[in-house]
Amino acid sequence: MSVKPDRILIFGAGVIGSIYAMKFMEAGYDVSLFARSDRFRLLQEKGLQYNDKGTVRSIPVKVMDTLENDDIYDFIFVTVRYDRAESALLALKDNQSQNIVTMTNSSIGFSSWRGIVGDRLLPAFPGFGGQIKDGVLYARFMPKFLVATAFGEMNGTVTQRIEGLVRIFQAAKLPYVIKKDMKxxxxxxxxxxxxxxxxxxxxxxxxxxxxxxxxxxxxxxxxxxxxxxxxxxxxxxxxxxxxxxxxxxxxxxxxxxxxxxxxxxxxxxxxxxxxxxxxxxxxxxxxxxxxxxxxxxxxxxxxxxxxxxx
Structure with missing residues (x-):
């Protein structure tokens, strides 16, 4: 019997969100991308455009600009900048998804974020970068032995959802490291x-x-x-x-x-x-x-x- 792939929402369609969306889709996951304004319209019209060794390619992607509270995902990856993280979590406060992965810096800890989404919070940090020029993603991957996506529970334990993230990253062939002290x-x-x-x-x-x-x-x-x-x-x-x-x-x-x-x-x-x-x-x-x-x-x-x- 086939296993239904995890539903993943990428909340934020900038460089980091676009790279994760592309890699998770390539791995066979059911991925949706939350975007706003011009980025939303461009993704709707042209798909996710990316640079592949000098050639611009495009892959279709499910994109949305509104999220219902009962639209439930196995993992929501919040891929916005630090200065927008709190407003993004407020937008997700009443959504019933149980695992919210924050892919951004934090220089003060997690108390304010946890006050919004509670124990659903799972802190992480991406292992790559790049830029978007004229709507086209130019991904920049560092050597795997230097940089990997970091994630971990706030209390340092290896939980079932950490194991779920491991399976996703292994399927997407993305390097990762589990941290005991994400703060x-x-x-x-x-x-x-x-x-x-x-x-x-x-x-x-x-x-x-x-x-x-x-x-x-x-x-x-x-x-x-x-x-x-x-x-x-x-x-x-x-x-x-x-x-x-x-x-x-x-x-x-x-x-x-x-x-x-x-x-x-x-x-x-x-x-x-x-x-x-x-x-x-x-x-x-x-x-x-x-x-x-x-x-x-x-x-x-x-x-x-x-x-x-x-």
């Missing part, structure tokens, strides 16, 4: 994003495309990363991945050289495109504001002077 992992990852993206974007302004390739910008990343890693460790947050524990101990000139090389890559050039930069800047501003609140509440630091320590 620590996401706070550490938020710190790295705040440092790296904060080098590209400055406060409420997106800096000019030439500035990122300077040694001054590389040093800013180094100082920010070292300072925040020290502070979250003082706040009792285990640093994960563990390799980041070495960062505060490394000579700054070594990190400067590493970040300067990264700042001059094509990846960073793409990240400075106005449409991407504006959205990413909004996200990193909220991430940093919330991280400072978290550190202030922990009583371990004066967050206003954190970046004067290097």
């Amino acid at each position: 620590a992992y996401l706070i550490t990852h938020s710190v790295s994003d705040i440092a790296l993206l904060g080098g590209l974007y400055s406060g409420t302004q997106v800096i000019d495309p030439i500035t990122p390739g300077t040694r001054k910008t590389a040093r800013k990343i180094t100082v920010t990363l070292k300072a925040y890693l020290r502070e979250i460790e003082k706040a009792g947050v285990p640093i994960d991945p563990p390799i980041f524990k070495w960062v505060p101990k490394l000579p700054s000139f070594m990190l400067d050289a590493l970040f300067l090389a990264w700042l001059r890559t094509n990846m960073v050039k793409d990240m400075m495109r106005p449409d991407y930069a504006k959205a990413a800047n909004q996200e990193v501003v909220q991430l940093e504001n919330d991280l400072r609140k978290f550190l202030s509440q922990s009583g371990t630091t004066n967050s206003a002077s954190i970046l004067t320590k290097e």
Whole structure:
């Protein structure tokens, strides 16, 4: 007897949501994609368009812009930016689906999200990136041994729904890792994003495309990363991945050289495109504001002077 495939809803049709939708559909799952406005209309008219080694291809996808409370899915993947996560969860609050996987950073923990959707919350983080140009998805996959989708229960146990996610990712041939402390992992990852993206974007302004390739910008990343890693460790947050524990101990000139090389890559050039930069800047501003609140509440630091320590 054949087993009915899991029903999956991808809530958010940006880069991350589009990649998961494509990969899960290829694996034979019943996938729907929730989108809004122009993206919704484009997906309806042209399907999910993606770049395949220079050729634009398209696959049909079930797309919606409204969700009924009794439209139940085995897993809902929330693939919006951090600054939109709370509004997305509010939209899902009364839906009866039992597993809501948040695919985004969190620099402060899960208490507010859990207050909206309760124990249905399953924190995660994607293992790839890319961009959408003129409606076409350009996926960027890192080597599997470097980056994988991370997920785990808030209490660290391996539950039946974790095993369900494992089956889905194995079928989709996507690398994954089960984390015992997703809060620590996401706070550490938020710190790295705040440092790296904060080098590209400055406060409420997106800096000019030439500035990122300077040694001054590389040093800013180094100082920010070292300072925040020290502070979250003082706040009792285990640093994960563990390799980041070495960062505060490394000579700054070594990190400067590493970040300067990264700042001059094509990846960073793409990240400075106005449409991407504006959205990413909004996200990193909220991430940093919330991280400072978290550190202030922990009583371990004066967050206003954190970046004067290097």
